[in-house]
Amino acid sequence: MTSRMTIRVAQISCGTEYSGVQKEIEEAARLVDMEIVVPDVSLSDIRNVEPYIGFLPASNGLKMAIARAKSVIDGNCIVDGAIVLTCFRCAEGSIVRHLTRRMLQQKLRIPIITYSFTERTSVGSLLLRFEALSNMIRHRALLAGTKHKGLTLGIDSGSTMSKAVLMEDGEVIGCSWLPTTDVLKAGEKVLEDLFKKTGISRGEVDAVGTTGYGRTILKIFFDAKIALDEVTVCAKGATYLANRQEGDSLVIDIGGTDNKATTTFNGIPDGFSLGGICAGASGRFLEVAAARLGVSIETLGQLALKGDPHKVPMNAYCIVFGMQDIVASLARGSHMEDVAAAACYSVAEQFFEQQLQEVDVRKPVIQIGGTSLVEGLTKALGDVLKVEVTVPKYSQYAGAVGIAVLTSNITE
DSSP states (O other), X not given: OOOSOOEXXXXXXXXHHHHTOHHHHHHHHHHTTEEEXXXXXXXXXXXXXXXXXXXXXXXXXXXXXXXXXXXXXXXXXXXXXXXEEEETTOHHHHHHHHHHHHHHHHHHOOOEEEEEEOTXXXXXXXXXXXXXXXXXXXXXXXXXXXOOOSEEEEEEEOSSEEEEEEXXXXXXXXXXXXXXXXXXHHHHHHHHHHHHHHOOOGGGOSEEEEEETTHHHHHHHTTOSEEEOHHHHHHHHHHHHTTOOSSEEEEEEEOSSOEEEEEEETTEEEEXXXXXXXXXXXXXXXXXXXXXXXXXXXXXXXXXXXXXXXXXXXXXXXXXXXXXXXXXXXXXXXXXXXXXXXXXHXXXXXXXXXXTTSSOOOSSEEEESGGGGOHXXXXXXXXXXXXXXXXXXXXXXXXXXXXXXXXXXOOO
């Protein structure tokens, strides 16, 4: 496992110094021991960027960003990863961000994150992204492991659900999940349930790993060997469960409060997109829609398979306006199946619009998390992306499985 050291990450950006967020970027980097490096370029480099990405922006700042990316590719600036940042409101910036990220990944295969910032971007909004990027770099050798050995426990303390799995020599032998209320109490309860189901005691477990929002406090409480961010860990768990640890993949996790789209190569994450504009693109919207229809979220997914989403207009970014669409459609006499299908397609379409502009759609596409059990959503994602979506066994436990696998591969 890579020791704790400062890593070098290239900042490929335009406008951060004028918007007042550069100090936020540098502070977030400092908190994860990341050194921000700005590649040197010449005036000639800036003037001749069009051949690199096939697009010539009007902004000189964006031209400079492209030239800096080319400097990294040419080996003039040696780094471990890169962050590509442009302003949220800049259409040209969005194009440059996408093309530059793709150029860097195709040429170097280094971990990269892209982000559209605003004047209100803070350390808090950057920290998980930077931590995930840091872990992808530091733990590359650990992430490259493809086997599981021994008896390990993985705990995923999510924002809405706490999950735990026991794995023994490559197989999941027990799992449990419960709602997250108090982080410690939820962690204790989910383990109590898990050990009761399996008949295994805590003392028999070789090692423990934690992930998710509550990973740090649970690491201390359960004396875990490692705690890693959920972006890195869930991607590892997904490729392990789907038996796709060679070649490319895209991992989709539509959560209760946030979403993740992570690309991997040979089982190692190399890029990701987090969050979304509003809860209309989250699993929470499906929960609210199911409650309005008077069914469980699993039943909502089954109803959606029988419905026609085109009969119910719905694509509101806001969960409140989305509910207005549902109420209005039911008042007009729309069938429950059509409303359920429209809700699933609305989430899938918004996920595509909000998340998949920052990463490539690589095959296979693997869906994980609790919403992967909503069959109508999986179908909607497949239709929107025009690919077959894989949902592996234990998909809702991908984070817990990922950290259990990684923990088993740690060598002291």
